[in-house]
Amino acid sequence: FSRTPATHPLSPRRREAPPREGAVRVLPMGSSDMASQPQSDSVKVAVNVRPLITPELVLGCTDCVTVTPGEPQVQIGPHVFTYDHVYGSTGSSSSLIFEQCVYPLVDSLFCGYNTTVLAYGQTGSGKTYTMGTNYSGESNCGGIIPQVMETIFKKADAMKGDTEFLIRVSFIEIFKEEVFDLLDDPGSVAKAAAPARVPIQIRETANGSITLAGVTEAEVKSKEEMALHLARGSLSRATGSTNMNSQSSRSHAIFTISIEQKRTSSSASEKSTSNEYDILSSKFHLVDLAGSERAKRTGADGLRLKEGIHINRGLLALGNVISALGDEKKRKEGAFVPYRDSKLTRLLQVCIPLLVFLYDLLF
Numbered sequence: 001f002s003r004t005p006a007t008h009p010l011s012p013r014r015r016e017a018p019p020r021e022g023a024v025r026v027l028p029m030g031s032s033d034m035a036s037q038p039q040s041d042s043v044k045v046a047v048n049v050r051p052l053i054t055p056e057l058v059l060g061c062t063d064c065v066t067v068t069p070g071e072p073q074v075q076i077g078p079h080v081f082t083y084d085h086v087y088g089s090t091g092s093s094s095s096l097i098f099e100q101c102v103y104p105l106v107d108s109l110f111c112g113y114n115t116t117v118l119a120y121g122q123t124g125s126g127k128t129y130t131m132g133t134n135y136s137g138e139s140n141c142g143g144i145i146p147q148v149m150e151t152i153f154k155k156a157d158a159m160k161g162d163t164e165f166l167i168r169v170s171f172i173e174i175f176k177e178e179v180f181d182l183l184d185d186p187g188s189v190a191k192a193a194a195p196a197r198v199p200i201q202i203r204e205t206a207n208g209s210i211t212l213a214g215v216t217e218a219e220v221k222s223k224e225e226m227a228l229h230l231a232r233g234s235l236s237r238a239t240g241s242t243n244m245n246s247q248s249s250r251s252h253a254i255f256t257i258s259i260e261q262k263r264t265s266s267s268a269s270e271k272s273t274s275n276e277y278d279i280l281s282s283k284f285h286l287v288d289l290a291g292s293e294r295a296k297r298t299g300a301d302g303l304r305l306k307e308g309i310h311i312n313r314g315l316l317a318l319g320n321v322i323s324a325l326g327d328e329k330k331r332k333e334g335a336f337v338p339y340r341d342s343k344l345t346r347l348l349q350v351c352i353p354l355l356v357f358l359y360d361l362l363f
């Protein structure tokens with residue numbers, strides 16, 4: 001069976017820092033199994049503060065984010081924000097992000113939970129770098145996605161004595177409010193502007209789950225094979241140059257790893273006595289959002305400006321969904337959650353239950 005959480009109520013943050021302006025809300029899981037776990041284990045919100053990059057140093061930019069020593073807290077001017085973790089700058093080393101925030105999710109994946117890591121932040125703040133979405137098999141191996149891939153195959157290898165695995169990947173982007181399959185055509189590069197691209201339709205099944213009609217789900221047998229799909233999809237992803245990022249992602253990208261585990265016959269007899277599963281299915285969604293942007297600072301006009309408007313609209317819809325889920329009173333009253341306001345929230349509706357926000361900071 002698949003232990004996909006069915007609902008996803010929100011609870012207030014455990015720890016508050018004055019003032020609360022701009023604080024990121026936390027989304028806990030909702031199934032009865034998950035509800036029995038401590039909230040602190042369910043959801044984490046982490047900030048990764050990237051260092052200044054060469055063009056910024058050339059312009060004489062300086063850091064304006066201060067990390068409170070020994071605390072997962074950042075200060076920007078008079079405002080203080082507290083999270084579960086703060087990485088980069090004088091906080092913990094960014095190399096710990098995977099171990100502390102993501103590794104436990106890979107464990108959950110193997111226990112049958114759907115899990116999600118979502119990178120959110122201003123354009124140029126380092127989301128793609130942190131997620132490792134552009135991993136080509138050589139560079140950027142410190143990114144989250146390559147480490148997830150490696151860990152999944154290591155775990156699967158260790159379990160292959162009594163478990164069969166079917167591992168598949170899909171890779172989609174939401175570009176100007178249309179969903180595109182990034183794995184549908186191996187040969188094409190930079191297809192975003194090509195009129196021939198046919199968007200995928202989002203469908204809702206009778207039991208309320210969201211599916212993407214005809215999306216490519218490629219079976220993979222090794223980390224290398226999975227990395228090839230990631231690299232191929234990333235090449236197809238819509239990117240463009242703005243004043244704030246020479247290679248700015250112009251779409252929200254979701255790389256999904258699906259795992260089906262089946263006990264082999266040697267362990268089947270144990271299974272019948274231990275009331276275990278036949279097939280356990282779970283998904284890991286790795287979401288690299290396009291960055292929020294201000295046209296004045298990105299210098300966007302024409303097509304870029306239109307893209308920016310779509311990006312901001314999707315992010316605003318995501319914020320509204322999170323706010324709606326975060327209002328405990330409204331939630332208890334069964335208030336409306338505006339999932340249908342954008343394709344992004346529609347798709348994330350299925351993966352919001354277990355969510356790690358990676359909040360990349362750049363000021």
Ligand SMILES: Nc1ncnc2c1ncn2[C@@H]1O[C@H](COP(=O)(O)OP(=O)(O)OP(=O)(O)O)[C@@H](O)[C@H]1O
Pocket residue numbers: 049050051053094121122123124125126127128129130245247248249250289290291292360
């Ligand atoms: N931790 C880091 N250390 C060094 N360089 C970094 C780091 N994070 C990001 N960068 C650099 O900063 C630049 C912007 O990063 P990136 O493209 O990942 O931003 P982004 O948030 O994905 O932007 P957008 O939303 O526009 O796509 C890149 O040149 C990247 O190499």
